[in-house]
Amino acid sequence: MLIELSQVSKVYNQGRANEVRALSGIDLTVEQGSMVCLKGPSGSGKSTLLAIIGCIFPPTSGRAVIAERQLARLPDRFLTLHRRETIGFIFQRFNILPELTVLENIALPLLPLGVTPKERKLRAHELLERFGISHRAQFPAGQISGGELQRVAIARALINNQPIILADEPTAHLDTNLSREFMAIMQQLKAAGKTIVIASHDPLVFEHPAIDRTVTILDGRIHVP
């Protein structure tokens, strides 16, 4: 298993007046090369679960093992290093820095790794070619279309060749065609061996044939119908 969560819970501001229990008793396993959708309404805990799987923070309790590393035992710095090697993120609205060029955006995860500019450019161009947007390499990211932006975000998630791709509400601001196109790319990545977890409440995503399993989250718990 590439992702193993057992009795995972997350409490924000623990012990304070504004304490919030975001997740309770989550058990989830994801096999390598599979595509899982986390479904649920806004505020249900999908993003928190995604943050734990994405090694952004460890769970408050329970056991989370991501790519053979138990998160609770990792200090913050090692969580970052592990995330860097293991996880590729695709954000809601894609979170591209609009003033940077398309190429600079894609190469952003490589900057703190000490990769040479030549190597960064080479790797970014390979992905731009793969997603058919190489002609936009030197464009400011704020000036490209929504569909191109989506491909830039996917390219950025793949630049370090991480085995796990996490996507947080990726189709929330896309039209139907672009949402279908997004899922088609995810299907290709799954076929290439990537493990993909998508948090979404968009039927185009959770009903897509490439999705192996849909997990419903309600009030911080896995909902079993």
Place this chain on the structure above:
Amino acid sequence: MARHNLEKQLSILDFALSSLWRHRMKSLSVLLVFAAVIFLLASFQMVTQALSDKAKQVLAHTPEITLQKMSAGRQESIPLAYGEQLAGIFGIRRVVPRIWGYYFDEVRLANYTVMGLEVNEMPEGGRLGATLAKGVMPGPADEAQGRVVVGQSIKKTMDLAGRTTFSLFRPDLSLKPFEISGEFSPDTDILTNDLIVMNVADARDLFGIPAGLVTDLCVYVANPKEIETIAKKISEALPSVRVLTRSQIQKTYQVVFGWRSGFGSICLLAALAAFVILAWDKASGLSPEERREIAILKVLGWETSDILAVRSRESVIVSGLACIVGMTAAYIHVVYFDAALFRPVLMGWSVLRPDLHLLPRLAAGDILLILAFTVIPYLAATVIPAWRSATVPADSALGG
């Protein structure tokens, strides 16, 4: 490994530069204020140093010891006979009389410094010729009656045009005519700008000082190492006389410039403090876009230390640029505009302001001092906000 680290540092520097460009209005506003503070401090330091250097250079021609008679705490004329009483002190080369006074020109509302010297009697009198732009120093009384050497502003103030003669009033309001035989070099403006030099007899006549009296006696010694010892012996021999050594006069000038510079520095420190507060405010006020950007970078695998490194590089780049801009502007201000902003503070009380052309000197120590007063407070003021911005939680880049 070293190459890997170098690449990482270069990448972070590159990103810091592009980040400054992306937030260019904010960066530019901090840079301009920072450069202005450095400009003020550096200008002040350069002018003070240049004036001190110039004063030191010109004061090299002053006598080793100057004697002035004091009575009831005030200076009064000193009898020439006092010089004869010093004959027994071994090491005194020569005692030369001098009359030093001020003449207020009521027509032009200007104050002139008048100095009566016996140039031929002064051991290094011949070297005074080097301070002249043209002409010669006045000779002894019998040869050069009425001949004077004037500072650069005198001719302009008296509006002499092409004439070389002018007259001044004696105390009995009779006119005493003078002829200009030379002009001091503009390089000596700080001390000679408002100066009229004549022989002692002419000065005595102009001020109505009785025969046998002068304002000062200038004592020249054979061995400069013995100045302090001889000064002590003179004090013992003539208890009513104030004994001033050249080094004491130089120190007085240094203290005067130091005091003026210190006064100015205190005023500038207030500006510096205001700037540090501005820097803190600008650095700590993260916009939602900036917070989002930091969160995105952290999710993408940037460590807190990487973000902090970017912020630190930004501060260092802003500081470096502000230093270059501020110091260059200060140099131009001093050299090409003769420190127009600080002239009233630093040039003193004279009605005839010296028309100085300053050559700024900025030693390594001065640069370090300016950096210590500007860059270090700036970096200190931005490091905590930088750390706070670097600790923006990564999950704030994710949706709800």
